[in-house]
Amino acid sequence: MSTESTEFSFEMRNITKVFPGIIANNDITFQVRKQEVHALLGENGAGKSTLMSVLFGLYQPEHGEIIINGEKASIRNPNDANEYGIGMVHQHFKLVQNFTALQNIVLGVETTKNGFLDFAPARAKLNELTEHYQLKVDLDMLIEDMTVGMQQRVEILKMLYRENEILIFDEPTAVLTPQEVEELMKSIEGLVAEGKSIVFISHKLNEIMRIANRCTVLRSGKVTGTVDIKDTSKEELSEMMVGRKVLLAPDKTQVKPGEVLMSVRDLMVKGAKGHNDAVRGVSFDVRRGEILCIAGIDGNGQTELVYGLTGLRKIERGTVRFGDDDVTQKSIRYRNSRHLSHIPEDRHKHGLVLDYDISENMILQTYYEKPVSTRGIIDYRGAYEHADELIERYDVRCAQGARTRAGSLSGGNQQKVIVAREIERNSDVLIAVQPTRGMDVGAIEFIHKQLLRMREDGKGILLISLELEEVMNISDRILVMYEGEIVGELDPDKTDFQELGLYMAGAKRTPVSAA
């Protein structure tokens, strides 16, 4: 045992963690070697987050032990974990928006001089770290002004500043652009070279194949295996994770596009702070039976375009029409109730009321209409039954059925609730913004199937996506958005990643006719 224990940076042995009605971790053994990138792969709800919460002392396991550097560790809370040199970059960053990078990093371990804050030593140490690890961070920039990629680097710096040796990345690429992903990969390689051990939690098989040395796969709370990356393939990993063969590229039937359902002309929408034009004269049509994809790097006006289309933000110029119905000046409710379903970009901000249960979230837009309510009184019993049926059909994994609080669901299951609700509203047009963001292959396959089924049913789908693979796999037409404008229209069958990348980076553009 003693020779083995020195080989590992940390070990979690035979961890079992039980929640009411569910065994989240069932006898899991997870061993991470020194200086390796160890991927942790599993579907939503497979037990990855629980396992990491056990490591951080947020949960106490029923059985099992944690061994760090060959010695048994007792971790009762995140501070203990920090003492043992364990740090984590969460999927949703834990940063104070209106603090600078520097302030965020020292928060909790402030250096003081005569009782007053003294940033000088912290700044010196951080400058050294950014230099050493090649992490581009402006220490004096406010978090709210940073790109997501830079915010993530702040989180990494935070761990380095606390001299953590075991670094855990929870779905680190879910929010990054392809370029930022590459930069992150380089940072991780640098960290490993300096002796750190990395746990890389991800759904993305490409990235795991690219960066990891070994991979442990979880399914329904159990370990299905730990494999060396050089001896495995994407197909094998996805089968281990889901328990069956998965179609990584969905089957697409031929559908002939019909009449125009939504038509957008010369649209102009302002940006977040209202003083720049985020969407600058965009025109396109969405037809019956097609999936039109808007590709582009995050932050090129896609968010604002969707805000304009759905009514969340005022349209400055141009028109949005559904058939003959000009909705440019109409309310969100008007558009929602007549024409439009919307899977929003941010499921926590817009998609769900986390403190409402599943059934209440399922009636979020329809609560005031028959049959959900009559004369202002909501039929909750009917809502529960309806929700239970959708939970069944869309395979939402939840502990207490329709009465489960949305906030207690895993991210993937939250997304399924939104997808179920938006598809079931049966609108003519669906705007799906990054519908598979942060989801595992099984769930991605499921959502893609639903989108393709809608397409076959003669709906029009506008897909906003940052995932190139998704863009290529399921869309019928691709429009590339760059700095608020449509810079090219591409046929997914006739283009490749390279060409798409050039358009997305603004290096290439061709005039696009509206229709």
Next chain:
Amino acid sequence: MAKKIFISPFMVTFVATIITIIIGLLIGLILLLLTSGNVALPAFKMIVTGGFGLTGLLNGIGRVLYYAVPIMMTGLSVGFALRTGIFNIGAPGQFLIGLYAGLFVAMHFSPQLGAYTWVFSILAGAACGGLWGLLQGVLQAYKNLNAIVCGIMLNYVSLFLVNMLIRSDHALYVGGQGWTAPVPSVGLLPSFNLNQIFTASAANSGIVFGVIVCVVAFIILKKTTAGFEMKACGLNRDAAQYAGVNVKKAAILAMLLAGIFAGLGGTMYHNGTMGQQYTLTDALRPEGFTGIPVALLGSNHPIAIIFSGLFIAYLEVGGLGMQSLGIPSEMVTIITSVTIFFCSFNLLFKKMYIRLIGKAFGEMI
């Protein structure tokens, strides 16, 4: 499973509230021991027993029922608004406007309205309190005024507006002695014989109406589409907007209702019992602010607020009893206030309780 019972949301809230109350009382005791030495223990007994021993049990209950009405209503006002994401610190203003409106109707229209005067007083109080809340709601929603600043300022506007209106009104302001004439008997809420059941107390039908209003508020939140909208706005404004809810309208409706509840409290308090005379002062009435701990102790739940309102009234009655032990009335106010203050800490104890149960069952929940 035993654990399931212990961690049900009701149980957690209930136990935490009880713990909070006990801690609040203990802090009251410490204060008494520090300040009142030899009478500390009898005084503490007075708080705990709600002063029931002093004037008889039935009279004591009657007094609690009487004191509970205004704070139950302001508590409901604050709690209801909080459920919709708004901190209604303007409740004292709405309370006062309601009080004035009820008084105005009773003094000016009793000849015409006769035996129904009290009904119209209540309606006027509700309507004017509601309008005052609505004003605040509109300013917040359309002019983006900070809710706290707006509420506090409107409190003072209402205070001096009411003083001014009373001073210039000869029917109300008799003799220029600094207080109003008493409400004529047709303007008083019916007693429902509560004052006799609970011997010689001021208990009246206000408590019945108060409970009914709380139940109505409960139904609005629990069953109606408007409640669904308002709660959604309180929990996640962005999601409510995404769903097509007119969030401004919902916020204004919430403030209208909160104003109605507080306004009703004002009228039912002042028109509650014989001989009430409103004294012109430069200070806001405490009933409005007491609504905040009542709401917090009741976890903003309309039904729980019925009980938290009764409980705080019970403490106040006990506190008044302490004066008979020679403790100065200022000290009494300080002690009851501190006790009430600590009674609004139940959120803290909720978390502690969940931890404790988690430990007892060997896990975090």
